[in-house]
Amino acid sequence: MAYSSKAKDFYSGELQGMKDKGIFKEERYIQSPQAASIKVEYPKGAEPKQVLNFCANNYLGLSSHPDVVKAAHEALDSRGYGLSSVRFICGTQDIHNELEIKMSEFLGMEGTCLFPSCMEANAGLFDVVLTPEDAMISDRLVHASIVDGLKLCKAQMFNYKHNSMSHLEEKLQEAQSCRLRMIITDGVFSMDGDIAPLDKICDLADKYDAMVMVDDSHATGFIGKTGRGTHEYHNVMKRVDIITTTFGKGLGGATGGSVSGPKEIAEMCRQRARPYLFSNTMPPAVVAGSLKVLEILSKSTDRRDKLEKNTTYWRAGLTKAGFDLKQGDTPIVPVMLYNAKLAQDIARDLYHEGIYVTGFFFPVVAQGQARIRTQISAGHEMEHLDKALAAFTKIGQKYGILGLKKDEIIAKYGL
Amino acid sequence: MSDEIKKMIIEYVKKEYLDEDSDQEVKEDTKLISSGIVDSFSMVSLKTYLEKKFSIKLPDEDATPEAFDSVNNIIELIKKFGAKV
Numbered sequence: 001m002a003y004s005s006k007a008k009d010f011y012s013g014e015l016q017g018m019k020d021k022g023i024f025k026e027e028r029y030i031q032s033p034q035a036a037s038i039k040v041e042y043p044k045g046a047e048p049k050q051v052l053n054f055c056a057n058n059y060l061g062l063s064s065h066p067d068v069v070k071a072a073h074e075a076l077d078s079r080g081y082g083l084s085s086v087r088f089i090c091g092t093q094d095i096h097n098e099l100e101i102k103m104s105e106f107l108g109m110e111g112t113c114l115f116p117s118c119m120e121a122n123a124g125l126f127d128v129v130l131t132p133e134d135a136m137i138s139d140r141l142v143h144a145s146i147v148d149g150l151k152l153c154k155a156q157m158f159n160y161k162h163n164s165m166s167h168l169e170e171k172l173q174e175a176q177s178c179r180l181r182m183i184i185t186d187g188v189f190s191m192d193g194d195i196a197p198l199d200k201i202c203d204l205a206d207k208y209d210a211m212v213m214v215d216d217s218h219a220t221g222f223i224g225k226t227g228r229g230t231h232e233y234h235n236v237m238k239r240v241d242i243i244t245t246t247f248g249k250g251l252g253g254a255t256g257g258s259v260s261g262p263k264e265i266a267e268m269c270r271q272r273a274r275p276y277l278f279s280n281t282m283p284p285a286v287v288a289g290s291l292k293v294l295e296i297l298s299k300s301t302d303r304r305d306k307l308e309k310n311t312t313y314w315r316a317g318l319t320k321a322g323f324d325l326k327q328g329d330t331p332i333v334p335v336m337l338y339n340a341k342l343a344q345d346i347a348r349d350l351y352h353e354g355i356y357v358t359g360f361f362f363p364v365v366a367q368g369q370a371r372i373r374t375q376i377s378a379g380h381e382m383e384h385l386d387k388a389l390a391a392f393t394k395i396g397q398k399y400g401i402l403g404l405k406k407d408e409i410i411a412k413y414g415l
Numbered sequence: 416m417s418d419e420i421k422k423m424i425i426e427y428v429k430k431e432y433l434d435e436d437s438d439q440e441v442k443e444d445t446k447l448i449s450s451g452i453v454d455s456f457s458m459v460s461l462k463t464y465l466e467k468k469f470s471i472k473l474p475d476e477d478a479t480p481e482a483f484d485s486v487n488n489i490i491e492l493i494k495k496f497g498a499k500v
Contacts, residue, residue, distance in 0.1 A: 140454070140456060140457055147456045150456075151459075156463075157459050157460065157463070158460065159456065159457060159459075159460055161431075161432075161434065164435075362451060363451075366451040366454075367450055367451035368451075
């Protein structure tokens with residue numbers, strides 16, 4: 001069947017519907033490397049503008065680090081552009097194996113299996129290690145890629161209220177007749193920036209004989225004293241069984257993901273995980289860049305320490321200005337606005353002030369939880385933070401929301 | 416009988432999906448999915464609960480967000496698949 005006018009009208013109507021509802025995701029074109037300060041064309045065709053970036057996952061400021069870029073260049077020369085294949089056929093190079101070893105060491109795990117992305121790691125993992133006799137017991141706010149992975153798995157699904165240990169315990173009790181149980185959580189929840197109580201989760205896992213799986217994509221490299229992640233933060237490095245994470249955020253920001261854990265789990269992924277078996281291998285330049293990132297992070301915690309200092313300064317500045325923030329201890333600092341239009345309007349006004357942020361609203365966050373999610377980077381300097389704080393304060397004053405709490409903002413702008 | 420079942424489902428939704436400190440009201444016509452009380456992920460556990468409670472099987476193609484969007488809709492759905500309500 002050709003692409004008929006009927007099909008064209010259908011898709012056009014769908015897209016127009018998204019625009020009418022205000023949920024159409026409009027791209028803004030960055031004309032520079034990813035960094036604290038970027039050159040952006042927005043809207044399309046407008047004069048490009050230099051703005052400060054407060055919505056990237058470039059937590060450690062390594063996306064354009066000269067040593068990382070150099071390592072990637074060298075790998076292009078020595079290992080080529082791509083493998084033209086999947087790993088198990090003819091797409092594994094020595095540096096892939098090296099990255100798996102270094103990643104296992106970094107996270108304190110026995111083994112690692114690389115994937116083209118963490119989305120694919122999460123899509124592949126559960127179906128490989130759990131069957132209908134088993135139970136997956138998941139926090140309700142886990143990342144969409146985990147939800148997709150759980151849906152692909154035939155194991156029995158239980159979920160518990162976000163970070164509620166009493167509800168988790170109820171679900172563990174319900175799942176006691178299952179053969180294996182796996183508790184599944186994000187380490188840092190990407191929308192709220194809060195950290196899962198892994199110490200308490202591990203206690204419950206011990207009590208009810210369950211494995212613990214953590215997606216630490218928003219933590220690896222910078223959470224915990226030496227940046228190992230939320231298992232280090234909660235002092236449970238030997239008690240978390242499986243960690244999935246990404247090389248696409250703090251660890252250089254290109255792409256790629258991994259499953260780390262007991263060597264049998266890593267090997268099961270290599271043998272059976274469909275995204276591993278049927279997706280092309282991580283490009284050599286990205287592997288070499290990721291290896292360089294791990295080397296940088298293993299030598300010094302300077303970047304992680306600067307990120308922590310920046311985050312503390314940013315959070316204190318926004319609080320002093322009178323914004324309503326989600327409390328937390330991570331570089332994800334959500335400014336709560338509750339009303340979707342308000343979030344969009346403020347994000348647009350901040351762009352005109354030279355600050356690049358995004359409004360989030362339903363269905364990305366729950367109804368009535370609209371916000372601007374700011375993200376801090378080790379690449380931010382004090383003058384960046386001060387300029388952004390001044391801009392936020394100016395725009396906050398314009399909308400009369402400084403010092404207002406949830407009920408007052410909702411009373412003023414509605415939900 | 417139907418009122419008792421409605422009450423039972425409402426209690427389950429409140430206990431299972433609302434925060435302990437939530438003062439949100441759930442009635443038989445409250446929007447569950449489109450209001451965000453029950454997200455698409457949690458629909459799976461709601462479906463499992465209904466299947467176990469009423470000893471029925473709800474086919475995936477019928478377990479749509481619309482069918483789960485209120486307690487009234489849920490009652491219609493489970494009646495269709497043989498629940499005695």
